[in-house]
Amino acid sequence: MKYCSQCGAEVEIKVPDGDNRPRHICAECLTVHYQNPKMVVGCIPMWEDKVLLCRRAIEPRYGLWTLPAGFMENGETSQEGAARETLEEANARVKVEALYTLFNLLHISQVYLLFKSRLMDLDFGPGSESLEVALFAEQEIPWDEIAFPVVHETLRLFFEDARRNHYELRSGTIVRLSDNPRRYHTQLL
Amino acid sequence: MKYCSQCGAEVEIKVPDGDNRPRHICAECLTVHYQNPKMVVGCIPMWEDKVLLCRRAIEPRYGLWTLPAGFMENGETSQEGAARETLEEANARVKVEALYTLFNLLHISQVYLLFKSRLMDLDFGPGSESLEVALFAEQEIPWDEIAFPVVHETLRLFFEDARRNHYELRSGTIVRLSDNPRRYHTQLL
Numbered sequence: 001m002k003y004c005s006q007c008g009a010e011v012e013i014k015v016p017d018g019d020n021r022p023r024h025i026c027a028e029c030l031t032v033h034y035q036n037p038k039m040v041v042g043c044i045p046m047w048e049d050k051v052l053l054c055r056r057a058i059e060p061r062y063g064l065w066t067l068p069a070g071f072m073e074n075g076e077t078s079q080e081g082a083a084r085e086t087l088e089e090a091n092a093r094v095k096v097e098a099l100y101t102l103f104n105l106l107h108i109s110q111v112y113l114l115f116k117s118r119l120m121d122l123d124f125g126p127g128s129e130s131l132e133v134a135l136f137a138e139q140e141i142p143w144d145e146i147a148f149p150v151v152h153e154t155l156r157l158f159f160e161d162a163r164r165n166h167y168e169l170r171s172g173t174i175v176r177l178s179d180n181p182r183r184y185h186t187q188l189l
Numbered sequence: 190m191k192y193c194s195q196c197g198a199e200v201e202i203k204v205p206d207g208d209n210r211p212r213h214i215c216a217e218c219l220t221v222h223y224q225n226p227k228m229v230v231g232c233i234p235m236w237e238d239k240v241l242l243c244r245r246a247i248e249p250r251y252g253l254w255t256l257p258a259g260f261m262e263n264g265e266t267s268q269e270g271a272a273r274e275t276l277e278e279a280n281a282r283v284k285v286e287a288l289y290t291l292f293n294l295l296h297i298s299q300v301y302l303l304f305k306s307r308l309m310d311l312d313f314g315p316g317s318e319s320l321e322v323a324l325f326a327e328q329e330i331p332w333d334e335i336a337f338p339v340v341h342e343t344l345r346l347f348f349e350d351a352r353r354n355h356y357e358l359r360s361g362t363i364v365r366l367s368d369n370p371r372r373y374h375t376q377l378l
Contacts, residue, residue, distance in 0.1 A: 001194040008192035077293035104266035
């Protein structure tokens with residue numbers, strides 16, 4: 001951020017009165033521009049013992065598999081956002097159930113909220129951001145071709161819970177390793 | 190938003206190519222400025238059968254009681270944010286436990302994440318945003334002086350669960366009534 005979105009003047013970075021961390025502040029109109037984490041909402045769409053995954057038609061991670069998820073929009077609930085992303089990426093209609101994972105992605109200031117959900121029918125197919133959409137049982141999951149660590153971890157926990165038929169909210173933090181930014185470590189809370 | 194925070198030119202509102210909703214787009218550098226919901230993170234700080242509340246020293250709802258909570262910051266987990274707000278508003282140290290409520294506040298594009306937590310000790314007191322901080326058992330809660338519907342609903346559910354000693358994640362939407370913007374309706378999911 002270089003300019004004030006309210007008046008167009010240049011912004012400075014400094015700690016506002018009564019605050020304790022640096023913010024972008026307009027030098028002219030004094031508006032403080034806060035920057036906060038964004039929510040990514042999505043589904044774990046279930047059909048019998050299978051889960052629906054989408055193969056990405058966009059960067060990053062083109063060609064790899066993921067759960068349908070994306071940025072939550074203003075004007076929708078997190079559950080509505082999760083269902084909307086599933087419709088957009090997989091043309092699939094779901095009944096959204098309980099929140100299953102809450103993951104903090106510190107290195108990109110995102111919080112993932114992934115919900116268990118039930119496919120309403122088997123009428124699905126790739127949206128414009130997907131190359132392919134398919135159902136996978138646990139032993140069929142392409143573990144080496146999963147797009148994001150948060151999805152890999154969610155699927156691992158999900159099938160662990162599925163085996164004992166007891167699901168509980170899983171929460172944690174995905175930490176990028178400082179000595180190798182392509183590798184990640186998961187801290188479960 | 191009137192000006193581009195990247196180049197300072199004026200922004201227009203239109204639907205970007207490949208998108209399906211209006212966004213603020215810079216007429217010069219073509220940057221799309223997305224606006225997404227913000228997360229409010231906080232604690233339900235417990236001590237025996239009591240919960241810690243803060244009486245607000247700031248607007249809105251000056252003088253009314255609330256749970257310690259505030260906007261999540263970049264660079265922290267949602268649990269760390271909840272603990273930080275509790276330290277800032279009540280000078281209280283907590284052990285953050287499971288997520289207890291996930292509430293969508295559609296009318297202000299906020300998602301509340303409130304965590305069960307345990308006070309580490311009884312050394313607490315008002316921070317700069319609080320007039321007073323105190324512990325309340327269920328029958329002592331000032332129900333008519335609670336600052337926000339999301340806090341009222343969280344406390345109601347929490348003590349309901351406390352009575353049966355079984356807590357589960359509660360999720361819902363707080364809807365502002367169209368015929369009276371000072372009244373709200375809660376939809377539990």
